[in-house]
Ligand SMILES: [Zn+2]
């Protein structure tokens with residue numbers, strides 16, 4: 001079974017997701033935001049071993065806890081990111097632009113790509129490539145658990161900003177329509193900021209991309 005813990009961390013109130021396979025106790029952090037020590041302590045409290053860091057994208061508010069998590073782990077967690085966000089990762093996710101300094105942790109060595117399968121014990125997550133907020137943005141869909149971790153692509157009643165480097169409005173809308181609205185209505189969307197929503201809710205009522213926007 002897929003266990004999911006959400007932590008809302010840092011000045012951008014970023015959602016980090018600590019997820020684990022209850023059988024193997026293998027865990028991953030999707031977007032290790034800000035407070036790596038806290039995420040690590042929560043994993044240890046549950047007896048979960050963090051083996052992976054999976055990034056929806058490389059903005060600093062989504063990766064700033066990676067260094068602290070990795071420092072405490074041996075072996076190091078494997079870091080996965082889409083290659084088109086590597087430049088952003090090297091720039092520490094734009095932290096300096098917003099007046100922050102982060103420890104980005106280990107270099108990403110797993111290149112995410114459309115259709116790839118990520119494995120956590122017996123659990124499988126499908127990678128969907130969803131550019132628009134950044135050039136290398138991806139979402140992670142766990143079909144069996146009916147959840148999609150969707151980063152800064154779409155939010156409850158909103159969408160990701162497209163005015164930062166690598167952002168593009170038409171690309172974002174296309175990503176949402178092809179990669180999110182193609183999922184079953186009941187799929188939970190666990191977003192990078194704010195409260196969770198569902199595919200059906202946003203397909204109907206999202207003021208930017210839903211049926212209500214037409
Ligand atoms: Zn972002």
Ligand SMILES: [Zn+2]
Pocket residue numbers: 012014059061062152192193
């Ligand atoms: Zn964000």
